[in-house]
Amino acid sequence: MHKLRRHALVSALSAITVATLLTTGCSATNSPSTADKAAATTAETPEPGAAEEQLAVVSAPDGDATPTAVADANAVDQDKAKKSALKVASYDRKSGRAVISAPSSASDAEPSAPPSETASEDPGTESDATPDANSGASRDADTSQDSGTKPKAAVAVGDVIASAPAPGAPDGVLAKVTEVVETAADGGTTVETEPAKLNSVLGESEADGTIPVDPSTMEVDPLVQGVKVSWAKTGDLTFGPEGAKLPLGSLRIDVGASVETAPGASASAAASVEGFVQLAPEVAFSYDGSGSASGSSPGGAFLGLTGDWASQWSLKGRAAGSTNGKPIRIPFAELHADPVIQVGPVPIVVNLDLVCYFQVDADGRVTVDVEQDLKGDFKVGGNFTWAKGWQGVSESHMTGEPLKTTVTAAGDVKAAMGAEATIGLYGTVGVTADVAPYLRASADASAEGSADGTGSGSGSWALYGGIDLTGTLNLQLSIFGTPIFQKKIPLGAVHEEWLLTKDEART
Structure with a gap:
């Protein structure tokens, strides 16, 4: 009985072996194994997570x-x-x-x-x-x-x-x-x-980061006499012309320049601007390649400039009025850098240009001696989403305090110490922005006073700090592989103003 069961078991195993050979084939050299097929499939098919x-x-x-x-x-x-x-x-x-x-x-x-x-x-x-x-x-x-x-x-x-x-x-x-x-x-x-286009090398990947610009790599071209430049980065501190220690990764430009004095003003009312601006610029870059398969546009993108800002500057004298209704602008330094950011294996060349300037808009009547200490940050750029297309981004958070205030006679004057920034990729202009912190003094009637409360005549005066931020997105931002827009798109203007100090003068 046991022999019959053993014979039946051997027969069954033989039948299974024959069926297996008929199904898979006898020769391993003519047909790849299951493991080989799996390996080949893995090599040809991207991993599920690779798309993002x-x-x-x-x-x-x-x-x-x-x-x-x-x-x-x-x-x-x-x-x-x-x-x-x-x-x-x-x-x-x-x-x-x-x-x-x-x-x-x-x-x-x-x-x-x-x-x-x-x-x-x-x-x-x-x-x-x-x-x-x-x-x-x-x-x-x-x-x-x-x-x-x-x-x-x-x-x-x-x-x-x-x-x-x-x-x-x-x-x-x-x-x-x-x-x-x-x-x-x-x-x-x-x-x-x-x-x-960038989507042809970044594909369906995602990236998001902010990279500081090494101040030592920036080329500076002074445009007026008296411009002094100092910078600092990690491990290599440098002191500014006035002996102030700079934060790591910042660039400081000190300048003093005369501005046009109002016609008929006395020699003692000669107008001038003096001070420094300190920047720590950073390049902001993001890319969302979801939906970019088969050469279509990415799901999102951002290119912008951000950073910390500090400035301390003064306006003295009786400045001339506007020229043909426009403020008088005096560029005092041009800066350029081509930082390279590495997005995965892809080197992306960013082109950054900054023009630092003074701008004066005055009625030619008021004489001032004012000074402001300003600190804060800003962010400008272009943001793309499929739902809304390209849109401008303009943000600024700045605060200031008066260091000196003297306002004589009646009139208005507004003076800015700003920077016009241009940022692009691979030699194409993408975003232009004008960051212009300013001082504005206003006096009415025959007011004459100062921050210490002394004065004569009757009337009032006030000193304001503020910031104007404007700019545009340019056609060349289509380098991301996004749809091309037909005209320049405004970033969205930012205008903020705050009272620094005020007083009323009475006889």
Whole structure:
């Protein structure tokens, strides 16, 4: 009986084995295993979380290394750039022709980075030492010349290149390869390009960050005599011309200049402006790539300028009236910087220009000696959402206190010490903003008084602090890959004013 049961069990197991072989096939060399199929599927299908990957936003590394990223047109995730050892050897912005150089040998190539450099890394992700077979990074070292064959081009038609400032491209490069013209024996490839959009290299990722601008990198061009510049950053404190210790990461500009005096004014009423403005500018950048698959626009974006502001300045004398109904503006310094921010593997070149100025609007009757200490912050920029399109952002929080107040005779005067800022990407203008903190003195009738309460005549006077903030969004913000708007969009004006001090003078 036991033998019959054992024989039946063996027969059943044999039948199962035969059925399994018939189903899966007998030869492992002709049919991939289930594990191999799973691995292949994983390699071809992005991870579920990749569509909303959070990219780190940091300052690009210092030194001579020029960061570059390439979005490979042949990759599965075409709109996700990877760090590359390729370099832009030369670039002609007018024609779009560029020469892309590759490492001279495989040993010179930089290790390929993962598709994105995130704020937090998953230890279970694939090692970034193994390049994607279809990625642009894998072509970096593949420039050897086989016998009787042409060297392989460093890039291909459809690839998108993002590069920090390079020869011929002080504003950086964000361009799509439209034609491979020539490939030299050393691996240098001459290509024709056209401007590209940021969503072609950031894809469906997300990024959000604020990066301070190193004040030591700002080029300053004084426009009037007497301008003095000082700056400070972490670990390298510098003292201002007047001996004041600066906060870390700030730029200070001291200036003293004469302004036009009202006709008929006495020599003792000569007008002048003197003081300093102190800035700690930061670039604000965010990108929401949700919905940007298949080349469509991203779900959201922001580009702006923010930072702390401090100024202390005085206006003395009897200033001239307006010119043709417009205030008299005196620029005293121009500043420029091209900070590079690293959004994941992608270097994004920010172009920042600041023009610091005095502005006086007076009726030519009142003589003043006023001074204000002002502190606060500001934020200006452009914000995009699918629901509302592009909209301006204007915010300011500033407070001031009077340091000196003397108002003589009747009249009105308004004087500002401000900065006109322009911020863009890769050489295109995106946002312009005018941040203008001001002082305004007003006296009626024959009022004559000062902050100590002394005066003569009858009437009243008052001193106000305030800020005017205006600006526009420009067409070039479409560099994010968003819909193009047909006209400039106002940022939304901010006008705030507060009383500093007032008094009534009576005989």
